[in-house]
Amino acid sequence: MRRLLLPALLLTLTACQAGDEAAAPPVAAPTEAAAVAAVPDAPAPAAEAHAHAHAGLMAHEPWSRPLAPGATVAAGYAVLMNHTDAADTLVSARADGVGRVEVHSMAEVDGVMQMRPIEGGLPVPAQGIAQLVPGGNHLMFFDVARTWAEGETVPVTLVFASGAEVVVEFAIRNEGPGGMADHGDHAHHEGHEGH
Ligand SMILES: [Cu+2]
Numbered sequence: 001m002r003r004l005l006l007p008a009l010l011l012t013l014t015a016c017q018a019g020d021e022a023a024a025p026p027v028a029a030p031t032e033a034a035a036v037a038a039v040p041d042a043p044a045p046a047a048e049a050h051a052h053a054h055a056g057l058m059a060h061e062p063w064s065r066p067l068a069p070g071a072t073v074a075a076g077y078a079v080l081m082n083h084t085d086a087a088d089t090l091v092s093a094r095a096d097g098v099g100r101v102e103v104h105s106m107a108e109v110d111g112v113m114q115m116r117p118i119e120g121g122l123p124v125p126a127q128g129i130a131q132l133v134p135g136g137n138h139l140m141f142f143d144v145a146r147t148w149a150e151g152e153t154v155p156v157t158l159v160f161a162s163g164a165e166v167v168v169e170f171a172i173r174n175e176g177p178g179g180m181a182d183h184g185d186h187a188h189h190e191g192h193e194g195h
Helices: 002-022 034-038 044-049
Strands: 056-064 074-083 088-094 098-109 112-117 122-124 128-132 138-144 153-160 165-172
Touching: 056 153, 074 088, 074 122, 074 165, 088 098, 122 128
Parallel strands: 056 165
Antiparallel strands: 056 074, 074 128, 074 138, 088 122, 088 153, 098 112, 098 138, 153 165
């Protein structure tokens, strides 16, 4: 799944580097979340990389799996998109009925998958993306008060280092968008049934 996203990533990375040289980092970043919405639409390169018209910081196709009865821990996935010219970092998140949320990395250590909080948060490059995916970086919801059921949505507030806060609706589903195997390739969903 990562491979399929690479062309878009490379596109945004080159755009990012070009931007970095031209523009100094914005000083006195506004603290209000509204400031993010005020950022104008990204010009051509980002628009080509992704079909939708997007602006500011956002999360594409956020989702989490249904909770088993009695379970209180869940993982959250999404593609974070930064359509601004300033790099930002996902530092935390919160949601009603959730004790706390951590941003985790996952890596194989001696053949065992281990996850841990990402020190300092998850960077989202200017005009770039950061992925939260099964087996990779993800959100971790702890002390979930109620059983999340397939088909519902859970509002989650993503908190960024700039002070920006973005509310996104996490879809509760057994299978990730595009069957997980071909995430990022919206043009053709093939070989998947039942969604
Ligand atoms: Cu985790």
